[in-house]
Amino acid sequence: MSKVSSIAMSDRAQQLLKLLVERYIREGQPVGSRTLARGQGVDLSPATIRNVMADLEDLGLVKAPHTSAGRIPTVQGYRLFVDSLLTVKPLQPAEVRALQAKFEQAADPQQVLVTASALLSEISSMAGVIMVPRREQPTVRQVEFIALSGNRVLVVLVLDGNQVQNRMITTSRRYSPAELTQAANYLNHALAGKDFTKVRDTLLREMRETQESINQLMLMAIEIANRTFKAGEEGGDYVLAGHTNLMGYAEMADIDRLRQLFEAFNRKRDILHLLDQAAHAQGVQIFIGEESGYEVLDACSVVTSPYEVDGEVVGVLGVIGPTRMAYDRLIPLVDVTAKLLGAALNQQQ
Incomplete structure (x- = not known):
């Protein structure tokens, strides 16, 4: 948002900024003082307009690109124009x-x-x-991890309504079947009945709260679950x-x-x-x-x-x-x- 309030600007400064932005949007060329002086309803000399343009430039609302004598709006100038000076044209x-x-x-x-x-x-x-x-995030009823070749793991999610989803993830290291069973048991006990978003939020909160005393099982479960939920988000x-x-x-x-x-x-x-x-x-x-x-x-x-x-x-x-x-x-x-x-x-x- 622009830090410059339209209320703090003079009426003529607002008028000239509005004309400049509208002209630039329409034609795509830097707008000079003489051009603005010929604008509808403008009764100011080019010299006066140049002074106002200098003030607008000091406020960060317009700038002179390269060595051009004309000026174009800045992001702040557009923001002030959109928020305070724009006249919206409703669709017919x-x-x-x-x-x-x-x-x-x-x-x-x-x-x-x-x-x-x-x-x-x-x-x-x-x-x-x-x-x-x-889509509404389904609730997880049960999760199972199955070791595949290399660092790949098949994740089987049982959701409400007995819907089953399979996801393939790649972990940072190879986990044994016993470790994957431990991780699944941990998650099923601690997180069953929550949707994906709450599962992730719970994991991250527990990780922050127990950083010093966190055990290897929790670290392992967090990594696998986090990769699982990231895989699910790829559908966005x-x-x-x-x-x-x-x-x-x-x-x-x-x-x-x-x-x-x-x-x-x-x-x-x-x-x-x-x-x-x-x-x-x-x-x-x-x-x-x-x-x-x-x-x-x-x-x-x-x-x-x-x-x-x-x-x-x-x-x-x-x-x-x-x-x-x-x-x-x-x-x-x-x-x-x-x-x-x-x-x-x-x-x-």
Whole structure:
């Protein structure tokens, strides 16, 4: 968030910052004082505007790229603009009906997700991303470890409803069948009847509380269980559409930057973590540049909104694009699409 309050700025400084950001978003070129002087409703001389621009630059809200005489917004400038100066343009009823019709054509929940990401990408000309709904974590009734060749272990999980899951893990060393039986007995006694998340949290808490007196059995059980639950988390996923659209933006034309971004899409972990943060927030969230916490997204903004099924948040959708994006249009687009996605998934249950 910007440390500069719009209240502390003069009206003309706010007006000029708003005009500059809007012009830069629209044209993608540094904005000079003479250009702003010709702006609608501006009755200031270029010299006065230059003084205001210098003040905005001192506040960290704009900057002059290279040796250009014009200025562009910084992350802080965008944040102040989005939080205090932006006028959102709601979608027209006809636009909402058109989006809704697309969802009604989807035959199954997976197609609903694909439709949502494609719509976000198509309308925004950026990347549309949907976090796949999180499944409820099952409760573990019993666990069994079976030694395989090398350091590999087959994990057999018996869940509520007598559902059985098998997972293959690789441990840091080879465990004997007797050691694996001991570890399974320890876990079954201490942790039975808890979901995966609570199992992991309990293990980590016990490890912290008993670090000095921790015994080899607990260490062994913790390692095997931790690898088991990590294997289960690999199923986390998202549906992505239109990421190649980002190649069309001049500010993202750096090949190395794009390569790193596409690698992040393929790796998924960082993007999923960012979406997961948004899932715990209310309504539309906007991460501008380095606010995401991931260097690979420093030139991007991410606009997200959680979506609900049966009144509970099950995932997040959003748009990823350059910081120079039309926030006034994308915010309502993401918000409405999230509501339509939730409604479509509810109907398909």
